[in-house]
Amino acid sequence: MSVWALGLNHTTAPLDLRGRFAFALDQIAPTLQSLRSSFPSSRHPQVEAAIISTCNRTEIYCASEQIALDHTFGWLAESGGVAPTLLRSHAYTLHDDEAARHVFRVASGLDSMVLGEAQILGQMKDAVRAAENVGALGTTLNQLFQRSFAVAKEVRTATEIGAHSISMAAAAVRLAGQLFEDLRKTRVLFVGAGEMIDLAVTHFAAKEPKSIAIANRTLERGEKLATRFGGEAMRLADLPARLAEFDIVVSCTASTLPIIGLGAVERALKARKHRPIFMVDLAVPRDIEPEVKALEDVYLYTVDDLAHVVQQGQANRQAAVAQAEVIIDAGVQSFMHWLGQRSTVPLIQQLNAQADEWRAAEMARARKLLAKGESVDAVLEAMSRGLTQKMMHGAMAELHSGDAASREQTAQTISRLFLRKER
Structure with a gap:
């Protein structure tokens, strides 16, 4: 295998x-x-x-x-x-x-x-x-x-x-703290409700931001996470219209296509009068279109961008x-x-099957002898002799076949297998 x-x-x-x-x-x-x-x-x-x-x-x-x-x-x-x-x-x-x-x-x-x-x-x-x-x-x-x-x-x-160890979520908090003087004055939006977002909410909540919101495709799951941290839940469909409300956006969903596009971020920046937005895209594939990174007043980090932060203290x-x-x-x-x-399992199985076959044959022969009136000692003697002969037949045959070199190798193997007490 x-x-x-x-x-x-x-x-x-x-x-x-x-x-x-x-x-x-x-x-x-x-x-x-x-x-x-x-x-x-x-x-x-x-x-x-x-x-x-x-x-x-x-x-x-x-x-x-x-x-x-x-x-x-x-x-x-x-x-x-x-x-x-x-x-x-x-x-x-x-x-x-x-x-x-x-x-x-x-x-x-x-x-x-x-x-x-x-x-x-x-x-x-x-x-x-x-x-x-x-x-x-x-x-x-x-x-x-x-x-x-x-x-x-x-x-x-x-x-x-x-x-x-510094987690991705902790690294995101550290970077956000470098952009915003006081995280307690920020509004934070989390997109998704999976394990990574749960971890990220935990880290950001410890900084006591002004508000926390969870946007998720399934509102019920978003509400469950938001309730734990005193936040609000919103539908993912409402995200483009409300994006401008948030200073920090952390996203990690299982979407195969970006869910936060360049146009939505541009409109949000305009509504914010170009107050900066800190964005973290923890998803693979991306949740946020990569072109967003080129916008002024947007600070976008992906999982690869966070690598430099998490390596500190290594x-x-x-x-x-x-x-x-x-x-x-x-x-x-x-x-x-x-x-x-x-790799030896099939061989072991074959050996066990062969031994069971020999045992069954000798047991059947012994029962017939007992039924004919043979003494128990004679039957046991015959059965033990029969089993011994069957077990030794292959080894004895190998010892008498092949050239001198192969017989010597066979002799060493048989000695190791059958004569352990004499070693």
């Missing part, structure tokens, strides 16, 4: 290209079905698969008897509508121990834009559940991910990898990284040992 992975992340691909391969959580199941059905059943039966898709990465993990990286590449390029050559220039491929090491590092927060951040672990668990629900996660990938979660827990328990965590890598190394070795053992 082999494991392989391919993906692109914030270090290998620009934001707009990552957006072409972003899958919302509710898209994972049909996407996995499409991927698995694309493999030729004759060459790759029952391919296991999982997809991790966040604002910083999209990664595909597969397991099968044979690695099929080229096929997986072709499928992903087609799904994103880009040329395979373009995808290859921004993607990475990994297999077996390299794939295991990578997923362990991702789960532990070592491969994130925010070193040591914990959010990726929850996103990975969501992705694994989605794969399980659609029947795409077999024994091998299940072991890989469960072990990655265990390694991540050990890393966080045994090291200080996340002690000085030096304080480098010692913890070294400790984490040792834990990950041990996890990789353990997984590869397990994976290697998996």
Whole structure:
């Protein structure tokens, strides 16, 4: 059994290209079905698969008897509508121990834009559940991910990898504080109501802004989040008309197209008499048209723009990284040992089946002898002798076949297997 992975992340691909391969959580199941059905059943039966898709990465993990990286590449390029050559220039491929090491590092927060951040672990668990629900996660990938979660827990328990972590939301607050002298006088609009927005609202609410509003496609969900922070909820459709009311806009939805356009921002600036607007687009694909960044009096930051802020203090965590890598190394070795053992499972099953067949045959023979009146001792003697002869027949035959070199090798193997007490 082999494991392989391919993906692109914030270090290998620009934001707009990552957006072409972003899958919302509710898209994972049909996407996995499409991927698995694309493999030729004759060459790759029952391919296991999982997809991790966040604002910083999209990664595909597969397991099968044979690695099929080229096929997986072709499928992903087609799904994103880009040329395979373009995808290859921004993607990475990994297999077996390299794939295991990578997923362990991702789960532990070592491969994130925010070193040591914990959010990726929850996103990975969501992705694994989605794969399980659609029947795409077999024994091998299940072991890989469960072990990655265990390694991540050990890393966080045994090291200080996340002690000085600065989240995207905290970075956004820091930048907003550089633009506005007093955040308590600002009105803040959050677009979306998912996990990232929840985190962002928590950080901004701690600064006690003048008002908080949540714009969401589903009003009920927006109201639920707004109520927690004493804010108001509004429909997403009302956003263009009310955009001018807000000094800070933070957006992160699962929309495949921008929901805040250049024209809407221009009209808002005019209504504000060009008072500045601080905008943060945490979505992949983008929620805010990139042309907005060129407008005067607009300060627009994307997830990639925030990278410089979140990297501050990274030096304080480098010692913890070294400790984490040792834990990950041990996890990789353990997984590869397990994976290697998996290759012997069919042989073990065949040996057990053969032993059961011999046992059943000798039991049937013993019952017949007992029915004929043979003594119990004689029957037990015959049964034990019969089992011993069946078990030793193959080994004895090998010892008498082949050339001298092969017989010597066979003798050493048989000695190791059958004469352990004499070693």
